[in-house]
Amino acid sequence: MATKKAPRRTAERILQSSLALFNRFGEPGVSTNAISADLGISPGNLYYHFPAKDDLINALFGQYEQALTPILQASDGVANVEDAWFFMHSVLEVNWHYRFIYRNLNELLSRNRQLEARVRETLDGLMQSLLRLLSSMQHNGALIAPSIGWGTTARSMVLLLVFWLSYEYALDPRNALEEENAQSAAMRNAVHVLGLLTPYAAPDQRAHLQRLIDAYAPDSIEPESAAA
Numbered sequence: 001m002a003t004k005k006a007p008r009r010t011a012e013r014i015l016q017s018s019l020a021l022f023n024r025f026g027e028p029g030v031s032t033n034a035i036s037a038d039l040g041i042s043p044g045n046l047y048y049h050f051p052a053k054d055d056l057i058n059a060l061f062g063q064y065e066q067a068l069t070p071i072l073q074a075s076d077g078v079a080n081v082e083d084a085w086f087f088m089h090s091v092l093e094v095n096w097h098y099r100f101i102y103r104n105l106n107e108l109l110s111r112n113r114q115l116e117a118r119v120r121e122t123l124d125g126l127m128q129s130l131l132r133l134l135s136s137m138q139h140n141g142a143l144i145a146p147s148i149g150w151g152t153t154a155r156s157m158v159l160l161l162v163f164w165l166s167y168e169y170a171l172d173p174r175n176a177l178e179e180e181n182a183q184s185a186a187m188r189n190a191v192h193v194l195g196l197l198t199p200y201a202a203p204d205q206r207a208h209l210q211r212l213i214d215a216y217a218p219d220s221i222e223p224e225s226a227a228a
Contacts, residue, residue, distance in 0.1 A: 011049045013039055015063070018056050022100035023177065027057065028107055054112050061118060064098040068122070072129035079140040081194065081201065081208045087133065088190040091126075091161055096182050099165050103177065123158060130154040134197075142205045143197060153200075157193050164189040187216040 017038045021030040032053055036043045050056045071090045078084050095102065101119075109116050134150040137143040146153065168176040168185050175181065191213055201209055 010041070010045065014041075014046055014049055015056065015059055019060055019098070019100070022060070022104075023098075027100050027104045032056075054115070057108060057112065058114055058118075060098065061101065061115060064094065064101060065118070065122060067094045067097070069125070072125055075129040075133040076136050078133045078136050080137065080142040081197075081205045081212070084133065084137065084194060084197070085190060085212060088161070088193050089186060092186040092189055093182075095161065095165065096186060099177055102162055102165055103169060123162065126158050126161065127154055130157050137197075142202055143200045144202065146200060153196055156196055160189065160193045160196075164192065191216045 014035065018030070018035050021035060021038060032046055032050075033043055035056075036046045039046075050059070068091070071087070071094065075087060078087050101108070105119070109119065131150055131154045134143065134145075134154060138145050138150075165177065165185065168181075168188075176185065194209060195213060198206060198209055198213075
């Protein structure tokens with residue numbers, strides 16, 4: 001039994017170390033040798049479990065998919081702004097945990113055809129989930145549908161949910177994606193995403209949404225390094 005468990009434990013440790021290093025330094029800046037050194041194992045041991053760096057990335061993306069899928073499946077239960085706030089935070093927590101994916105997305109896609117298809121499926125799944133969320137909120141009287149339908153709003157929400165961290169990184173490359181900034185980054189993102197719903201919110205929901213915006217608007221949450 002011990003010989004069967006050891007490879008699995010080593011593979012898990014490799015994935016954990018890779019994720020931490022990719023998130024901190026960006027995937028292009030982390031070599032397999034750096035991962036081996038971080039773990040104190042030989043490069044050959046790493047290659048035994050993951051013969052190529054893209055194998056590591058694909059395995060981590062699989063973890064991301066597994067974490068995100070049940071959240072997206074619950075979107076048709078979102079009835080109001082408070083539910084939507086919780087939903088957005090749940091999505092953003094997963095995106096933050098695997099933030100290297102969207103930070104380095106163009107480079108990853110340029111060389112990994114398997115990832116190309118999976119990212120497209122993930123973005124489509126996010127789009128469909130948000131369409132269900134908006135329809136559910138409309139059905140529960142929290143939103144009034146725009147005359148052109150929810151498609152444009154849902155796509156704008158996808159863009160903000162996926163690429164907000166790239167914006168944060170551009171503003172503060174040295175500090176934006178550090179672990180201590182997770183909460184404030186998530187709040188800024190959630191405010192922008194839900195802010196798109198303001199024109200369509202029922203009066204009571206608009207008031208609640210405005211309170212969230214006033215509390216967590218980007219202007220009131222400065223990046224931690226701004227004063228430095």
